[in-house]
Amino acid sequence: MFFHAIYNMQSQIKDPALAGQGKLNLELAERNMGALMKIRERFLRERPLEGVRIGMALHVTKETGILVRTLRDGGATVAITGCNPLSTQDDVAAALAEEEGVFVYGYKGETNEDYYKYMNAVIDFAPQITIDDGCDLVTELVTKRQDKLEGVIGGCEETTTGVIRLKAMEKEGVLKFPMVAVNDNKTKHLMDNYYGTGQSTLDGIIRASNVLFAGKTVVVAGYGSCGKGVALRAKGMGANVIVTEVDPFPALQARMDGFRVMKMEDALPEGDIYITVTGNKHVIRVEHMEKMKNGAILANSGHFDVEIDVVGLGNAASKRRVRPYFDEYLFPDGHSVFLAGEGRLVNLAAAEGHPSEVMSLSFCGQALACEWIYKNRSELGPKVYVLPDEIDTQISWLQLKVMGISIDELTDEQKRYLASWNEGTA
Ligand code: NAD
Ligand code: ADE
Secondary structure, rough: OOOOOOOOOOOOOOHHHHHHHHHHHHHHHOOOOOOHHHHHHHHHHHOOOOOOEEEEEOOOOHHHHHHHHHHHOOOOOOEEEEOOOOOOOOHHHHHHHOOOOEEEEEOOOHHHHHHHHHHHHHHHHHOEEEEEEEOHHHHHHHOOHHHHHOOOOEEEEHHHHHHHHHHHHHHOOOOOOOOOEEOOOEEEHOOHHHHHHHHHHHHHHHHHHHOOOOOEEEEEEEEOOOHHHHHHHHHHHOOEEEEOOOOOOHHHHHOOOOOOEEEHHHHOOOOEEEOOOOOOOOOOHHHHHOOOOOEEEEEEEOOOOEOOOOOHHHHHOEEEEEOOOOEEOOOOOOOOOEEEEEHHHHHHHHHOOOOOOHHHHHHHHHHHHHHHHHHHOOOOOOOOEEEOOHHHHHHHHHHHHHOOOOOOOOOOOHHHHHHOOOOOOO
């Protein structure tokens, strides 16, 4: 492990020699993040974040790199660490660490101890705005680093699980500053969670295992924004999809979308590939894995590595690494199951996460949320906020423009009709 010291803050990354590849990947991401690049151009002109310190715990990918550059061009100084021990792209981390006004901490495969050490390095930087994916940074701040709470203006949260944690904090009165649930933008959860997780989860499983999806029975646990995308893409690749749920409405939706819906227990004799995307704990337990087909593949794409009981699996079966991010667990009865990405989000552990095009939309939300918090700082309290609808709509327009798509406009007559009640059956 090589730790590279740059500036006084001393970025800590795997290997500075990887920066050349990182720059090429960042260049590629810029080409495919048109909407975010438009915001970046405006930020460079208007400098809405002049002098603001932004502390981030996000997956350190080429897409996040373009968000970092956008905030930096908006006038901010940025310190970033990862939000998962397996998701940092070391080449991107190296390239970003060379940039002025950016401090980077993390490496792919970091220990838990280093994960929290780097999280604290970002907190030592005394961020005024936080950006989290999963809420570990805010949790660390409110529980262990209250010394740095005073200077925090507010923060943004990227994912469903993080928003759930923030709302629980708000309810218990633990949240000390305003947080924007960027995940709740339509241009986030209906795009990133759906199209992004749909594609990149399969990408991660395929890179880890090289399995053929056609003809397989794929069990998708959870039919929310992510599960819908995963089920759709697995079907598109020729798999037979079974959905498991705990909520009757998404269960019904899954059935109406043409999938079989049943209890996990009942899916066990059939499943070849299991994918969890619930945001919940121990959805696949040892009692399930004991009954799975020999050779079944398991993967998780939910935020934390608790959806599959990996600890229980390790106690019940013996493990051997077959290839990177693909482990076989042999049970005493002679059958085995394979676990992709160590049970961490497989799309980022075993692949590169969502493609740049879809992350562009999510990160337009992050950049505009930072601007919104900073502008409205005197009016916001310690609550979880959703961005005003106009900002979400603005992101949709930007993306349509980048894609060269024009849509119809309401005529005056249509506007009047939609605002009226007195025109009925003719
Ligand atoms: P969501 O709330 O829209 O959907 C989750 C669904 O899981 C719900 O319908 C819920 O009823 C269901 N569920 C809960 N417990 C279950 C159980 N025991 N068995 C079966 N179903 C169960 O959430 P989402 O936006 O789809 O996100 C799901 C997870 O994925 C979260 O942890 C989120 O943070 C994460 N996420 C990951 C990525 C990624 O890049 N891998 C991207 C976005 C979100
Ligand atoms: N979450 C999912 N995919 C991602 C990506 N490519 N970059 C950052 N966060 C992500």
